[in-house]
Amino acid sequence: MLTTRIDTDPLPLFQTFDFAQRRALVAAVSGGSDSLALLLLTKDWLARTAPDVRLVAVTVDHALRPGSAGEAWQVARICARHGISHRILRWTGPKPATGIPAAGRLARYRLLAEAARLEGTDVILTGHTADDQAETVLMRAGRLAEKQDARGLAGMATVTLFEGETWIARPLLGARRETLRDFLRNRHEDWLDDPTNVNETFERPRMRAALGRDDDRRIATALADAASAAHNRRRLGEEAAALIRTHATYPCPGLIRLAPDFAKAAPDAAVYALRILLGAAGGASHLPDLARAQTVFARIVEERFCATLSRTVIDARKQGIFLRREARHLPAPAAPVEDAVWDGRFRLHVTGGAQDLTLAPTGMAAAKTQEIDAVAAPASLARAARATLPRLWREGEYLGGLEAPVSLHGVSGAPVVGPWALFLPGFDLAPAAVTAGLIGAKSHPPPPLAGHIASKA
Ligand SMILES: Nc1ncnc2c1ncn2[C@@H]1O[C@H](COP(=O)(O)OP(=O)(O)OP(=O)(O)O)[C@@H](O)[C@H]1O
Missing domain, CATH: 3.40.50.620 (HUPs)
Known part of the structure; x- marks a missing residue:
């Protein structure tokens, strides 16, 4: 006691x-x-x-x-x-x-x-x-x-x-x-x-x-085990964060690229990094299952490998490992709603009356007609990623995409690291923060912890 x-x-x-x-x-x-x-x-x-x-x-x-x-x-x-x-x-x-x-x-x-x-x-x-x-x-x-x-x-x-x-x-x-x-x-x-x-x-x-x-002993043991699991989780998170920092880039909206040598990283940390990036790319409600992520990680070392996990297409090629939202089960066209999270990936901010506006996935046909900036990614992948991004329409007239951090007709969409981070425990702050930086999501406010503890939130 x-x-x-x-x-x-x-x-x-x-x-x-x-x-x-x-x-x-x-x-x-x-x-x-x-x-x-x-x-x-x-x-x-x-x-x-x-x-x-x-x-x-x-x-x-x-x-x-x-x-x-x-x-x-x-x-x-x-x-x-x-x-x-x-x-x-x-x-x-x-x-x-x-x-x-x-x-x-x-x-x-x-x-x-x-x-x-x-x-x-x-x-x-x-x-x-x-x-x-x-x-x-x-x-x-x-x-x-x-x-x-x-x-x-x-x-x-x-x-x-x-x-x-x-x-x-x-x-x-x-x-x-x-x-x-x-x-x-x-x-x-x-x-x-x-x-x-x-x-x-x-x-x-x-x-x-x-x-x-x-007796109290069972509680004391459970608490000691929790403290040790928290330590391991924090350490794994920091290793995953380091891998994301050194290996991941965001060549164009909706597309995450991992350098090919990511496949050779220490599996525990790399699988964790991969799960977190899949969470951000696909917007699924939970991180992908550990066993499935381990299976995918074991195969991305192959020169050409393509699989779908947790609403995300994983496309491993010579140029890198690319992650993007799969085209299936995207949200149906609907009016944008203040503070809603579109597809688990973009938090909407709606200032004006948006009654006559519709938010819908871009779709491949529209993505193909748009210019692709020179990016460090194959154009076909950049287009496929763009096809899954939210676009704004008014009565059949295309107004623009929401990936830029500017308001369009009173509507903006800020990237989020994913619904898995809805309740983000302090142990997971490091990988979440580096992922937020990668995709342009808002950084977290400073935790209310004393200085010597805050660095280890
Ligand atoms: N109705 C309430 N109003 C305000 N605070 C509450 C209420 N219910 C719970 N809480 C807060 O949440 C704490 C945990 O409560 P409790 O264990 O009943 O909730 P829980 O749902 O099991 O918690 P968790 O937030 O972990 O799911 C309480 O000590 C209190 O601070």
């Missing part, structure tokens, strides 16, 4: 972070013991180290259970008692028939990120604890046999970048839940118990109950 005297000293938990540069922090508070402890510890920490930083508590009412609105108001009352600003945000969108937990989670982070934006900050604090971390890695270890990709065993990172813009920071990852509850009991603070946390039809409550019956 963690022995830190957090009843008087939040320092050991918070010293990883540097919030002084932020105008405000948003604390995500459900009212449960973890997030309530987070709120009070953060308040103490800011009072001591950064009194100018505003603390705002936000509760998301998912409106999935009767009574959820009342609970949010209970959190409001606790915050009022402590003089902390508090907002309640309600998930009002349509609820899916299946996959409610995942949809609710995404909606919650979107609402929290929106609240952070309104407060002029890019940091959301959550109350994830060491117990949550142990549950996460043990659940993932249970599923690993099927997938064999050990990245997930690293668990949750201290900081995770959400949608490329907002940091989710987890100061309590080193604290045990019971220690936090002792802290609250000492302060005579009551917390709310969420019935979903003990509903054993869900995987996490089942794991939580199983762990509760065990």
Whole structure:
């Protein structure tokens, strides 16, 4: 059990972070013991180290259970008692028939990120604890046999970048839940118990109950394994980033080129680099399967090899290994929507009324009629890549492509490193950042970490 005297000293938990540069922090508070402890510890920490930083508590009412609105108001009352600003945000969108937990989670982070934006900050604090971390890695270890990709065993990172813009920071990852509850009991603070946390039809409550019956040793082992997996994941990410930096170029929009000697690089790092580049080129929702990427990597050493993986055509030739979005299953023509991500590859920004505009894939016929700049790539590949890029039309009249970083009739499309990076854990920042630089995507904001830690986010 963690022995830190957090009843008087939040320092050991918070010293990883540097919030002084932020105008405000948003604390995500459900009212449960973890997030309530987070709120009070953060308040103490800011009072001591950064009194100018505003603390705002936000509760998301998912409106999935009767009574959820009342609970949010209970959190409001606790915050009022402590003089902390508090907002309640309600998930009002349509609820899916299946996959409610995942949809609710995404909606919650979107609402929290929106609240952070309104407060002029890019940091959301959550109350994830060491117990949550142990549950996460043990659940993932249970599923690993099927997938064999050990990245997930690293668990949750201290900081995770959400949608490329907002940091989710987890100061309590080193604290045990019971220690936090002792802290609250000492302060005579009551917390709310969420019935979903003990509903054993869900995987996490089942794991939580199983762990509760065990001794602490299983949790300690899981945490040590997670720390070592995180170290390995970060190191592999840095090696992959180095390979991307030295071997990858972006000769023309939509086409990534790897120098031929990439095929001779150390397989573990090269396969990881390849998966990340496939994620960027194809825009698929997840990184490609590890085993399939290993098979492709083993074959790109052949002088002529062509395969499709994860919506991406991999075309290995004498001039290099080229990656581009395959022509199948591109989005149907539709009006551009503000902040939507087109085909998992371009985030749209729509300023004017775009009602009469249509966004559609360029298509091969149109790509063939356009000039191809002199590029370090075969013209046929440059055209095939261009055919998959978004074009803007108005009533059958072609207006232009969205690959240039300028607004066209109030619409622009900024490249993104791919949906796999929607929640980007700190361990993966290095390969994601170098990929962003390669394809012209926005670079990530500085993480809210103390200087000596930030370089290793
Ligand atoms: N309704 C809510 N309103 C505000 N914050 C919340 C809410 N629910 C959860 N959180 C935040 O998320 C943290 C984790 O909560 P919980 O473990 O219940 O969620 P989860 O969905 O398992 O987490 P994850 O974000 O890892 O998927 C909490 O400590 C709190 O900071």
